Amino acid sequence: MYKLGWFSTGRDKAARDLLTVVQRGIALGEIEAEIAFVFCNREPGESPESDLFLQLVENYGMPLVCFSYRRFKADRGIPIIDLGESLPTWRLDYDREVMNRLRGFDADLCVLAGYMLIVGAEMCHRYNMINLHPAAPGGPKGSWQEVIWQLIDNQTEETGVMMHLVTPELDMGPPATYCTFPIRGKPFDRYWQELAKLPTNSHKMYHGKNQLFRLIRQYGLAREFPLIISTLKAFSQGKIKIKEGKMVNADGKPIKGYNLTDEIDRQIRKSERGEAPLK
Secondary structure, three states, X not given: OEEEEXXXXXXXXXXXXXXHHHHHHHHOOOOOEEEEEXXXXXXXXXXXXXXXXXXXXXXXXXXXXXXXXXXXXXXXXXXXXXXXXXOOXXXXXXXXXXXXXXXXXXXXXXXXXXXXXXXXXXXXXXXXXXXXXXXXXXXXXXXXXXXXXHHXXXXXXXXXXXXXXXXXXXXXXXEEEEEEEEOOOOOOHHHHHHHHOOOOXXXXXXXXXXHHHHHHHHHHHHHHHHHHXXXXXXXXXXXXXXXXXXXXXXXXXXXXXXXXHHHHHHHHHHHOOXXXXXX
């Protein structure tokens, strides 16, 4: 049986939903694999959201390993601050301890799904890891919030979602699969027009009410679930493999990532009738 390792910070509902949809795909036989372990870089009591995630994992009966990076850092007297892209020594030490705690667990493929830490080189080399990223190949880097703000700032016309190989360079690994969608035309144009009426560079002040921001997120999130299912299905069936830091097909030939836009759009049309209203 193909074995998956699951890495998540469990910081929001999306993290729980991703795990749920993959577990459902496994139960339905869409993904020919099992989740061998779940690793969370938070421990019980750190936040209500991550506690819900940990409870979900336990309800599924999945092997769970928790190791708080915040506690690890605090024990060394280092303030909790934004890490940026450069990994300090303590973070590399943290990764080593994570790998030590995961000894005894085997995984053919590890999935980063809402894992909010940059992975160091040693861990990248230890495991075959793929990451779910809320942009198309060549698109913005960072969290989904950062990605969407960059799309808006750059007046972008198209974006997407991809799953890519995890490398020491943030969000720069070669893609395994991806899909794209336009953020111009209906129903986006009216929100671009509304945004143009705001004072220059003031749109981020309206984070909670920025309809364009929310609509882009809605369309991207709708594609994350079917993309991750299709990707893990392809890996579990041997259609995509990782060989020497490259994505290859079943014959071992390098690929530049499979564009699954048509397939994902078909799945969305099957599951939804019309566009869901903004909440």
